[in-house]
Amino acid sequence: MILNDIHRGIKKNRKRKRLGRGPGSGHGKTSGRGHKGQGSRAGNSRLVTFQGGAMPLVRRVPKRGFNNRWSLRVAVVNVGDLEGSFEAGEEVTLEALAARNLARGRFDVFKVLGAGELTKKLKVSAHRFSKTAQEKIEKAGGEVVIVPGKTSVEEKKKQQSQSS
DSSP, X not given: OOGGGTTTTOOSSOOOOOXXXXXXXXXXXXXXXXXXXXXGSTTOOOOTTOBTTBOOHHHHSOOOSOOOTTSOOEEEEEHHXXXXXXXXXXXXXXXXXXXXXXXXXXXXXXXXXXXXXXXXXXEEEESEXXXXXXXXXXXXXXXXXXXXXXXXXXXXXXXXXXXX
16 A cells, blocks of 8 residues: 555545536537437426336335324333342332333333232333333232423313313
């Protein structure tokens, strides 16, 4: 390896291509647009999905169902998972769940479900609890703490109708 060859031919700031500046430039006359046709005209823009006149893939693939962009992403964990991951008397928070990989990824609301058995006394903090999960936690001598979180559109409507 020759040290003075390392950066040879590498330009930090590349000059822009100067189009339509005569035949000597190599980009004169048609300025890289070719002859005639749609792409040669001024104001030409094509859809990103254009496939040469063929039916685009986005239109060939069937659409099914409905995705509500305002719905809350709910992460769930079962009381059986809490049984295996936490010691008796421990506090179950969102941070503690994330540390034990029980609450992975991004979510808006965290819910505890009632599948499995719970024998340990735990103080569980979450946004929502199923009835069976709440019963099992309290039956084991634990405590349920509801953490305030994002409210859904439906809940906001209910609150507005109750207040007026």
